[in-house]
Amino acid sequence: MKRATAQNVAMEAGVSKWTVIRAFTPGASITEASKAKVLEAAERLNYRPNLLARSLATNSTHQVAVLVDDFANPHKLPFLEKLTASLQAEGLVTMLININQHYSHVHAILNADQRQVDAIVLFGTAFRDEMLTDHKLGRGGPPMFVLARDSQIEGVPAISCDAVVAIAEIGKHLLERGYRRPGFMAGARTLSTALGRRRNFKEFWRTTLGVELVEMSAERYSAEAGAQAARDYLSQVAPEDRIDVLMCENDALAFGAMDVARSEFGLRVPDDLAIVGFDNAAPAASPAYGLTTYEQPTDQMVKAAIDMILERAPRETVNFQGKLVVRDSA
Amino acid sequence: MKRATAQNVAMEAGVSKWTVIRAFTPGASITEASKAKVLEAAERLNYRPNLLARSLATNSTHQVAVLVDDFANPHKLPFLEKLTASLQAEGLVTMLININQHYSHVHAILNADQRQVDAIVLFGTAFRDEMLTDHKLGRGGPPMFVLARDSQIEGVPAISCDAVVAIAEIGKHLLERGYRRPGFMAGARTLSTALGRRRNFKEFWRTTLGVELVEMSAERYSAEAGAQAARDYLSQVAPEDRIDVLMCENDALAFGAMDVARSEFGLRVPDDLAIVGFDNAAPAASPAYGLTTYEQPTDQMVKAAIDMILERAPRETVNFQGKLVVRDSA
DNA sequence: TGCACGTTTGCTACCGGTAGCAAAACAAAT
DNA sequence: ATTTGTTTTGCTACCGGTAGCAAACGTGCA
Numbered sequence: 214m215k216r217a218t219a220q221n222v223a224m225e226a227g228v229s230k231w232t233v234i235r236a237f238t239p240g241a242s243i244t245e246a247s248k249a250k251v252l253e254a255a256e257r258l259n260y261r262p263n264l265l266a267r268s269l270a271t272n273s274t275h276q277v278a279v280l281v282d283d284f285a286n287p288h289k290l291p292f293l294e295k296l297t298a299s300l301q302a303e304g305l306v307t308m309l310i311n312i313n314q315h316y317s318h319v320h321a322i323l324n325a326d327q328r329q330v331d332a333i334v335l336f337g338t339a340f341r342d343e344m345l346t347d348h349k350l351g352r353g354g355p356p357m358f359v360l361a362r363d364s365q366i367e368g369v370p371a372i373s374c375d376a377v378v379a380i381a382e383i384g385k386h387l388l389e390r391g392y393r394r395p396g397f398m399a400g401a402r403t404l405s406t407a408l409g410r411r412r413n414f415k416e417f418w419r420t421t422l423g424v425e426l427v428e429m430s431a432e433r434y435s436a437e438a439g440a441q442a443a444r445d446y447l448s449q450v451a452p453e454d455r456i457d458v459l460m461c462e463n464d465a466l467a468f469g470a471m472d473v474a475r476s477e478f479g480l481r482v483p484d485d486l487a488i489v490g491f492d493n494a495a496p497a498a499s500p501a502y503g504l505t506t507y508e509q510p511t512d513q514m515v516k517a518a519i520d521m522i523l524e525r526a527p528r529e530t531v532n533f534q535g536k537l538v539v540r541d542s543a
Numbered sequence: 544m545k546r547a548t549a550q551n552v553a554m555e556a557g558v559s560k561w562t563v564i565r566a567f568t569p570g571a572s573i574t575e576a577s578k579a580k581v582l583e584a585a586e587r588l589n590y591r592p593n594l595l596a597r598s599l600a601t602n603s604t605h606q607v608a609v610l611v612d613d614f615a616n617p618h619k620l621p622f623l624e625k626l627t628a629s630l631q632a633e634g635l636v637t638m639l640i641n642i643n644q645h646y647s648h649v650h651a652i653l654n655a656d657q658r659q660v661d662a663i664v665l666f667g668t669a670f671r672d673e674m675l676t677d678h679k680l681g682r683g684g685p686p687m688f689v690l691a692r693d694s695q696i697e698g699v700p701a702i703s704c705d706a707v708v709a710i711a712e713i714g715k716h717l718l719e720r721g722y723r724r725p726g727f728m729a730g731a732r733t734l735s736t737a738l739g740r741r742r743n744f745k746e747f748w749r750t751t752l753g754v755e756l757v758e759m760s761a762e763r764y765s766a767e768a769g770a771q772a773a774r775d776y777l778s779q780v781a782p783e784d785r786i787d788v789l790m791c792e793n794d795a796l797a798f799g800a801m802d803v804a805r806s807e808f809g810l811r812v813p814d815d816l817a818i819v820g821f822d823n824a825a826p827a828a829s830p831a832y833g834l835t836t837y838e839q840p841t842d843q844m845v846k847a848a849i850d851m852i853l854e855r856a857p858r859e860t861v862n863f864q865g866k867l868v869v870r871d872s873a
Numbered sequence: 874t875g876c877a878c879g880t881t882t883g884c885t886a887c888c889g890g891t892a893g894c895a896a897a898a899c900a901a902a903t
Numbered sequence: 904a905t906t907t908g909t910t911t912t913g914c915t916a917c918c919g920g921t922a923g924c925a926a927a928c929g930t931g932c933a
Contacts (some may be wrong), residue, residue, distance in 0.1 A: 216684075218889055229913050234890070242911060264657040264892035265604065269595050270918050279639075285626035285824065287617055294614035297641035306654070309639040310607075311627035324636070327594040354546075436825060468829060476830035495617065495766060499798060500806035501831040548919055558881050564920070572881060595919035600888050 217258035226254035237262050268329065269295065277305050277522060278325035278333045278355075282312035285435035286465050288492040289337070292361070292511055296336070303523060305331070322357075323366045330355050332522040335369075337361040339401055356528065360518055361509065362408055364530065372518045374509040375532035377500055380413035382537045383489060383507060387458055388421060396427040396456035398442055398466050400434035410462055410491065427456050431466055439469030446477050457487060458543060464490035467504055471542065482509050487543035503541035512537050547588035547730055548797035550686075585675065592619060607635050607852060608655035608663045610773050611731050612642035615765035616795050618822040619667070621833065622691070622768055625845045626666070633663070633849060652687075660685050660851040665699075667691040669731055679768065686858065692859065702848045704839040707861035710743035713837060713868045715789055718751060722817055726757040726786035728772055728796050730764035740792055740821065757786050761796055769799025777808050787817060788873055794820035797834055801872065817873035833871035840865050 217236075223230040223326060235241035236251035254260075268274040277300055283289060297307045297471035308330060310321045318335075325333050332355050357369045366370035387395065395418050399411050415426040429446050431438035439461060447455070467490030474480040474488070482488055490497060491510035510533045517533070520526035549567075553560040559575060565571035566581035568597050584590075598604040607630055613619060617776030627637045638660060640651045642681050648665075655663050687699045694701035717725065727747050729741050745756045760770035769791060777785070791797035804810040804818070812818055820827060823838035840863045847863070850856035 220889080230890090231913060232911085235912085238891095244911065247911080261653065261657050263599075263659060263889050264654075265599050265659045266888070266918090268918095269593075269599055269889080269920085270891040272918075274595065276638075284620055287620065290614055290617065290620045292575065293639075294641060297639055298643055298645070301641060301646050306658070307639045307641075308606075309623075309627055309637045311624060311631060311637075313628055315628070316631050323591070324594075327591050328636070329593065329595045468826070468831075472830050473691060496798070498765065500802050501798075531574050550919080561883060562881085565882085570919095574881065577881080593919050598888095599890085599919080600921040602888075648880090655904090831907070 216263075217255075218263070219260070221292045222251060222255045222258055222260045225258055226251045233260075235263075237240075272329075274329050274331055275305050276308050276328065276330045278308040278310055278321070278330045279320065279336050280310045280312055280321050280325075280333065281336050282339055283337050283434055284311070285433060286337070286463060286492070286494075287496070288464060288494040291495070292336075292515075295499040295511055295515050296334075296360075296417050296518070299519055303519055305519075305522070306425065326354050334518060335359045335364075336521075356522070358518055358528075361514065367451060370521065370528050370530045371531070372514050372521070372531055374507075374514065374535045378532075378534050379491075379507050379537075380410060380417055383460065384414065384417035384421065385414040385537065386505075386537060387460075387487070387543060389491070390487070390531050392458035392543070393422065393424065393511075394427070394430065394456045394458070395424065396446070396459045398439060398459060398461045399430045400438070400462045400466060400469060401432070402430070408462065410460075414460055416460050431469075434463055434465050436465050436469035436472070439466030440473045441469070443470035443473040444477065447474065447480075455486065458483075458489065459486060460489045460491075461468070462491060464492045464494040464504060464506055466490070467506070467542075468496060468502060471502060471504070483541065489543045493538050497538070497540070505540045505543040506538050507539050509533075546593075547585075547590040548593070548636070549590070552581065552585045552588055552590045554579070555588055556581045563590075564592075579848060588622070602659075604659050604661055605635050606638050606658065606660045608640055608651070608658075608660045610640045610642050610648065610651050610655075610663065611666050612648075612669055613667050613764055614641070615768075615825075616667070616793060616822070617762060617826065618794060618824040621825070622666075622841055622845075625841055626664075626690075626848070629849055630844050632783060632851060635849075635852070656684050660702040663687045664848060664852075665689045665694075686852070687853060688848055688858075691844065700851065700858050700860045702844050702851070702861055703863070704837075704844065704865045706739040706743050707819075708862075708864050709837050709867075710740060710747055713749065713790065714744065714747040716835075716867060716869065717790075717817070717819070718873060721735050722788035722873070723752065723754065724757070724786045724788070725754065726759065726776070726789045728789060728791045728800060729758065729760045730768070730792045730796060732760065738792065740790075744790055761799075764793055764795050766795050766799035766802070769796030770803045771799070772796070773800035773803040774807065775803065775808075785816065786821065788813075789816060790819045790821075794822045794824040794834060795837055796820070796873075797836070798824075798826060798832060801832060801834070813871065813873050819873045823868050827870070835870045835873040836868050838865050838868050839863075 220232040220235040222233045232247055233251050235243040236248045312318055333476055359371040361373055363373055397411050397414050413529055418424045418426055429442050431442040467488050471482055471488050474486050480486045490504045490506035493506045497504035497506050513533045517531055521528045549560040549563040552563045562577055563581050565573040566578045630637055642648055689701040691703055693703055725742050727744050748754045748756055759772050761772040797818050801818050804816050810816045820834045820836035823836045827834035827836050828834055841861045847861050851858050
């Protein structure tokens with residue numbers, strides 16, 4: 214059975230289809246009598262307006278594409294929850310797009326564009342800047358935003374957590390606690406630079422103590438990759454030459470590193486090796502980890518993103534300040 | 544600048560708009576010459592076909608709504624990743640809908656329906672069955688499916704992991720390890736019955752040993768709720784009367800319970816209290832937890848769901864068998 | 874040269890709404 | 904009863920495509 218249209222309801226109620234439409238348009242000019250008549254007929258035929266047709270006519274879909282390529286990060290889930298909830302509160306719907314080897318950014322952006330989304334949010338994804346040249350959506354394309362990392366792309370504002378302030382705060386804390394031989398574990402290279410955490414952390418130690426940062430890299434942003442990177446480092450460096458604190462680019466890496474340090478090398482955290490993460494993902498709070506980490510102001514970031522999407526705020530890069538969460542690991 | 548339409552390209556190329564459409568329709572009847580001419584003009588005007596208009600005309604959007612209300616479960620993220628990736632591989636796009644206090648199932652289903660989605664997937668959500676009576680989308684509404692829990696709803700098939708087999712396998716393992724005083728921690732009540740884990744676990748102990756299950760309930764499916772429930776139980780029951788193994792309805796609960804048992808009550812896991820989870824979420828594999836748990840066959844489930852959506856498989860409830868993952872906790 | 878046939882192109886009608894103008898209906902004022 | 908003003912209703916045109924028929928075109932063969 215095909216679904217009923219305004220036209221069907223109109224015949225059933227004995228009015229024109231425009232009167233039917235008006236019955237479903239809040240604030241439209243229609244008498245109570247006709248409205249009741251129409252609504253009753255609509256009820257009988259089980260009519261629901263077709264939003265696709267409306268979108269075509271009004272040139273606005275109330276859909277926002279959210280591109281994610283980083284599902285290994287446990288922090289994504291609560292962030293996504295907030296983002297979708299807030300979008301929905303504004304009457305917007307989320308088109309979740311999974312970026313991976315089989316589905317590139319270019320592909321995703323093109324598809325989202327053709328579906329006429331109102332905006333595209335690049336959510337902490339590892340896209341590279343040449344994408345800009347590829348995505349010549351110039352003419353009438355949807356506005357794009359980068360969430361939770363910075364953006365080098367002209368015309369694509371970023372909504373992120375201020376890395377300079379964050380790293381300064383973390384560094385100050387570590388300095389006070391007496392750590393002197395810092396290490397840094399980065400995740401995937403492309404994203405890494407966009408987060409700016411390593412750069413700032415390196416700079417911090419150089420300017421304060423004149424100390425050179427020990428750097429290591431994980432393959433991806435996952436606990437397994439973090440574990441492997443930590444294993445590589447710890448097995449190659451003599452105990453007396455080891456760093457005394459390891460800052461990980463995000464919590465997922467930190468969990469893996471901590472697991473390896475404790476269970477494979479018998480190190481006590483923080484006494485033998487202190488560890489710091491970033492994101493304050495759920496397990497960080499667990500006594501099993503007690504990870505000292507940095508919490509991004511997700512509420513503010515989500516709100517800012519939505520304000521930009523709805524043009525309630527100027528579409529320009531903004532940075533928010535998060536807060537250090539001190540636990541046992543450092 | 545408004546975006547170019549087929550009409551614009553037609554004028555630019557000196558043909559009719561239908562020829563333009565044909566140039567963009569694989570396998571359409573068009574000469575190489577016209578096609579080249581059209582594609583060139585399209586390139587110049589930066590034309591991309593409007594999928595909204597196409598969807599309206601063809602009556603199919605290639606969009607699938609996925610309703611999630613359980614963002615606290617870390618297992619959701621990798622599952623969502625697979626689901627979205629597989630949908631995309633079939634040319635389908637995911638509309639992610641967050642069900643919460645401010646956005647009900649009824650609301651979500653109605654909205655998805657009006658957006659003419661091709662299918663609605665209730666993904667492990669805690670909806671109640673009276674929803675059925677509310678959602679009289681009978682006439683032309685999209686097909687609905689329940690993923691990762693069972694369905695009592697007439698006409699809404701479920702794709703899930705066989706709870707009977709799973710619980711039997713877990714029970715057998717626990718029996719062999721010598722546990723005799725079992726406990727079970729359930730999460731939110733509505734969802735709980737739909738998973739069937741508690742019922743089957745209870746039944747298992749009753750029939751094998753004639754033992755009554757000790758039951759406890761968490762408020763939600765989160766580590767915090769699991770921690771609280773465990774705290775309540777452990778502080779109320781004398782050590783000698785305690786259960787010797789706790790099966791938690793999912794891993795999130797198990798993490799919380801394990802944290803509390805170890806850090807607040809000084810219990811050794813599994814010696815003083817064994818713990819079993821369900822889902823094999825990422826942290827379960829970490830040495831920090833080493834949680835014995837049960838892994839759902841997510842690949843098969845996702846594939847089955849998609850086959851049903853695309854009508855490549857009959858739309859009827861199916862159950863798949865998962866596998867027990869034995870680690871240190873039990 | 875004429876005819877039949879297959880391919881290419883253009884056309885009308887349609888998908889289910891929205892926008893905004895014009896006609897019709899109603900109410901109040903003279 | 905007539906005029907004026909306001910509300911309600913119906914209308915045409917349009918959003919940007921698709922479906923499928925009909926005309927135009929080209930080609931092979933008698």
